[in-house]
Amino acid sequence: MPNLIPDVVPKGTMAATPQPRLGAGETFLLRAWEPDDVPAVVAAYADPDIQHWHLESKDSTEAADWIARGKLTWQNETDASWAVTDAASGTVLGRIGLREMHLDEGRGEVAYWMLPAARGRGAATSAVEAITRWAFDDLGLHRLDLLHSARNAASCRVATKTGFELEGVMRQLLLHADGWHDMHLHGRLRS
Numbered sequence: 713m714p715n716l717i718p719d720v721v722p723k724g725t726m727a728a729t730p731q732p733r734l735g736a737g738e739t740f741l742l743r744a745w746e747p748d749d750v751p752a753v754v755a756a757y758a759d760p761d762i763q764h765w766h767l768e769s770k771d772s773t774e775a776a777d778w779i780a781r782g783k784l785t786w787q788n789e790t791d792a793s794w795a796v797t798d799a800a801s802g803t804v805l806g807r808i809g810l811r812e813m814h815l816d817e818g819r820g821e822v823a824y825w826m827l828p829a830a831r832g833r834g835a836a837t838s839a840v841e842a843i844t845r846w847a848f849d850d851l852g853l854h855r856l857d858l859l860h861s862a863r864n865a866a867s868c869r870v871a872t873k874t875g876f877e878l879e880g881v882m883r884q885l886l887l888h889a890d891g892w893h894d895m896h897l898h899g900r901l902r903s
Contacts, residue, residue: 720818721852726789732850734794736842740835742794742808744786745779749795752804753778755827762825765864767888789815796826796839805830808839810847810856818854820847822876831866840874848902855901861886862894871898 734742745753753775756762763769770778785791793809806826813820822843826836840858847853858876860867872878876898884892 715816719816720854721815723789723815725815725851726792727787731786731792731794732846734842734846735799736796736838737834739799739833740805740838740842741797741799741802742839742842743797745782745793745795747776747779749779749804750775752795752827756807756825759828761828764888764890765861765867766825767886789813794839794843796824796830796835805833805835806839808836808843810843812857813853815851815853818852820853820856822856822858824870836866836870837873840870840876844874844900853902855899858898858900859885859895860898861888862896868896871896874900876900 731744736742750772753770754772757766757768757770757775782791782793785793790813791809791811792813793807795804796806796808797804804827806824808822808824810820811823822840824836824839844856847856856876858871859882860871862881877900879897879899882895882897885895886893
């Protein structure tokens with residue numbers, strides 16, 4: 713069936729270009745994941761907080777597959793994931809990405825995690841601001857969502873600091889190890 717409305721972002725927009733490196737303030741840099749990042753991904757998914765909020769763990773093989781899959785999802789224009797790094801040392805501090813991307817509809821969902829050493833340093837806030845600028849100004853998306861457990865106060869602070877308005881609560885949306893969690897839905901428009 714043909715669409716009656718043109719795509720907000722034309723197909724092929726992402727696939728036609730390499731994944732960009734993005735500055736996130738003076739302290740942080742966002743870059744594509746590399747095979748050498750496997751130990752950082754394994755360490756992240758071994759962290760109890762990341763496991764609690766993201767509901768998974770990864771061994772070395774799974775981490776390598778996840779990194780390799782990231783290149784495919786960029787080409788398929790469905791997801792985009794960056795390593796959040798220390799701009800001076802190159803050390804991986806966390807992950808920022810866009811999930812559930814629908815270029816035709818002009819929307820995506822921001823997702824992130826930070827390693828323990830990066831928490832409280834502004835890395836998540838800087839990364840969300842950088843990815844939001846790129847999604848709106850360079851890619852041309854119209855709307856970004858940001859979902860997090862209603863019990864995750866740190867993620868709620870990041871969302872509100874970066875201009876994502878709390879739009880509602882999705883009751884008992886995800887099952888965590890400690891039971892069903894309500895999820896906050898935050899949204900931000902390009903306008």
